[in-house]
Amino acid sequence: MNYLLNAKNLKKYFPVNKDLFNKASKYVHAVDDVSFSVESKDIIGIVGESGCGKSTLAQLIMGIYSPTSGTIEFEGKSINLQNKKNKLAYKRNIQMVFQDPYWSLNPRKMARDIIAEPMRVHKTVNEYDMDNEIQRLLNMVGISGDRMYEYPHEFSGGERQRIAIARSLSLSPKLLILDEPTSSIDTLSQAGILNLLIRIRDELNLSYLLISHDLSVIHFMSNKIIVMYLGKIVEMGDVNEIFNNMLHPYTKALMLAIPSIDSAGNIKKVEALEGNVPSAINLPKGCRFNARCKYCIDICLQEEPTLKKIDKNHSVACHLY
Amino acid sequence: MGVYDRALEIIDLEVKAKTVSGTAELLNIKELILDWGEIVGIVGESGSGKSILALTIMGLLPKNVFVTKGKILYKGEDLLKKDEKFMREKIRGNEITMIFQDPMASLNPVFTVKNQLSSVIKVKNPKLNKNEIYKKAIEMLDLVKLSDPEMTMNKYPHELSGGMRQRVLIAMALSAQAKILISDEATRALDVTIQLGIIKLIQELGEKFNLSTLFISSNMALIASVCKKISVLYSGEVIEKGNTNDILKEARHVYTKSFLASLPTAGKKGTVLPILEGNYPSILDKPKNCIFSDRCPIVTDECRDKKPTLSAISDSHSVSCFKNLDSDKTDKGA
Known part of the structure; x- marks a missing residue:
């Protein structure tokens, strides 16, 4: 199988409590042994509470952090981020859209310069063709090309997010990382952004990693889901499979905790998930979820479960299965 | 409760702002x-x-914003006629309190929880001594379900998590014996699982202490799972209101319908979400008469000539629209 991106046993530990000789005695286990792969045109939804490592995972894939161990393969080639030339070429393929377009766009730059900047850094388009290219990108995201001389404050929240998307598309990437792309904009603009993302995925053959805590957005957009807890993948699989037949107690509890309405206007009953996420420094022995789990058995306190394949498109890390 | 059957009644309220333009x-x-x-x-x-x-009810409007008409009745008295001193001493933070999106901004970073909570209790119960105040504060923190209240008491706001801070603020509201809580996007910055804890707490307090809550949010799913009644606000006007089920299942106003239709749900997977055309009206240049007339796909001359009023279509459900008064559930979305 040809994967676009293949992450193998990815780990990222951040040292804390460094001593005199710069040796750390403890580590934050932000991402701990995560493996997954992205195929072309995949939309992979990543869900989890804050502190579960989803943002660190995104940053590892972006090449912002280098992993403590593990490898990332892109289009079959292992990525070496130490080599500057490799790094630039790799970063061109992966771009990110951030949560809050009020913070992610420089208020002192015109839309034109915001979108042009990546192309100037990577020298992909010369200044002569720049205006045409920017018009093309703006039209693609549904903003009229003659608004390119406006500043971010002249655009609405939804339009700003469109500009951020246009900027991320400017280097013709193959994978976009969308970090909560619609959580800070209004419902009606959100619908427009989601439609736009699906449309450009089909037009440009993109793949997405979609980080969100809005399950209806994840269910609507993605074809695969990764559920993370304390740096580990606890459940992973096809979106319909997960929503119809979720197995891990954490996935069940998380789904129950998030309010949503279905198409017929029925409200889902919600139930609180008790307890807090344990510290990622001193990890609990055995299964990481054992303190909050209703179905905890003896083995859960002793041994950490591994991700097992239950079905063709469904894996879960739990001793119950 | 008491002689007044309504906690808060807003009648014919008009608020305007003076700007350079x-x-x-x-x-x-x-x-x-x-x-x-x-x-x-x-x-x-x-x-x-x-x-x-929310700010109008609290009497916290910016200097260039004025209430030009209307009443806000609380216990039979018009809050808009009260002077600043009365509002500060009797109403704001006492009878009516507000929790905001960012709880850090509402707590003083240089004082401990104990200090801030005790001062509220002291103002309310001047006769209590130090020990009694401490006991009462612990009791309050226990009430909002903070685990280990004694430890929380000695912490500074930055040592608490977002959910815990919001709980401390609710505890302060309760120790001031608040009757009305205004929650302005109070759970937006919180994690989904923490958010649920806060809304469950607000629901419980409503039942236990008869605390009335005005729950402001832009998240329809959240509102629907917390509230029994919903008012839909569009450009400063309530365009539809009713019981939660009325709004979710039998929305009549085109705006409410489009709002619901644009929510991504599992059933709509693979389809293009319907989008309402046009932009939100500018506050300086609103459409005349029907506020929605410039975006409405079924607009008629009547809508531009006459202003629709919020009229009842059932006991609980009212809508401000000339059209759409007949039930037509199949026509969801614009």
């Missing part, structure tokens, strides 16, 4: 009622006037 109409609310122990949801996009409504 002219007068802006911010709010025009004919009627909004909050009963004792009830949670009423206000849903709307940004710019719909949700926060201005």
Whole structure:
């Protein structure tokens, strides 16, 4: 199988409590042994509470952090981020859209310069063709090309997010990382952004990693889901499979905790998930979820479960299965 | 509760702002009622006037914003006629309290929880001695379900998590014996699982202490699972209100329908979400008469000539539209 991106046993530990000789005695286990792969045109939804490592995972894939161990393969080639030339070429393929377009766009730059900047850094388009290219990108995201001389404050929240998307598309990437792309904009603009993302995925053959805590957005957009807890993948699989037949107690509890309405206007009953996420420094022995789990058995306190394949498109890390 | 059957009654409220480019109409609310122990949801996009409504009730409007008409009745008295001293000493933070999106901004970073909570209790119960105040504070923190209240007491706000800070603020509201809580996007910055804890707490307090809550949010799913009644705010006007089921299942106003239709749900997977054309009206240049007439796909001359009023279509459900008064559930979305 040809994967676009293949992450193998990815780990990222951040040292804390460094001593005199710069040796750390403890580590934050932000991402701990995560493996997954992205195929072309995949939309992979990543869900989890804050502190579960989803943002660190995104940053590892972006090449912002280098992993403590593990490898990332892109289009079959292992990525070496130490080599500057490799790094630039790799970063061109992966771009990110951030949560809050009020913070992610420089208020002192015109839309034109915001979108042009990546192309100037990577020298992909010369200044002569720049205006045409920017018009093309703006039209693609549904903003009229003659608004390119406006500043971010002249655009609405939804339009700003469109500009951020246009900027991320400017280097013709193959994978976009969308970090909560619609959580800070209004419902009606959100619908427009989601439609736009699906449309450009089909037009440009993109793949997405979609980080969100809005399950209806994840269910609507993605074809695969990764559920993370304390740096580990606890459940992973096809979106319909997960929503119809979720197995891990954490996935069940998380789904129950998030309010949503279905198409017929029925409200889902919600139930609180008790307890807090344990510290990622001193990890609990055995299964990481054992303190909050209703179905905890003896083995859960002793041994950490591994991700097992239950079905063709469904894996879960739990001793119950 | 008591002689007053309504906790809060807003009648014919009109709020305007003076700006350099002219007068802006911010709010025009004919009627909004909050009963004792009830949670009423206000849903709307940004710019719909949700926060201005909260600030008007609290008497915290910016200097260039004025109430030009209307009444806000609390226990039979018009809050708009009260002077600043009365509002500060009797109402704000006492009878009516507000929790905001960012709890860090509402707590003083240089004092401990104990210090801040005790001072509220002391003002309310001047006769209590130090020990009794401490006991009462612990009791309050216990009430909002903070685990280990004694340890929390000695912590500074930055040592607490977002959910814990929000709980401390609710504890402060309760120790001031608040009757009305205004929650302005109070759970937006919180994690999903923490968010649920806070809304469950607000629901419980409503039942236990008859605390009435005005729950302001732009998240329809959240509002629907917390509130029994919902008012939909569009550009400063309530365009539809009713019980949660009325709004979710039998929405009549085109705006409410489009709002619901644009929510991504599992059933709509693989389809293009319907989008309402046009932009949100500018507060300086709102459409005449029907506020929605410039975006409405079924607009007629009548809508531009006459202003629709919020008229009842059932006991609980009213809508402000000339059309769409007949039930037509199949026609969801614009």
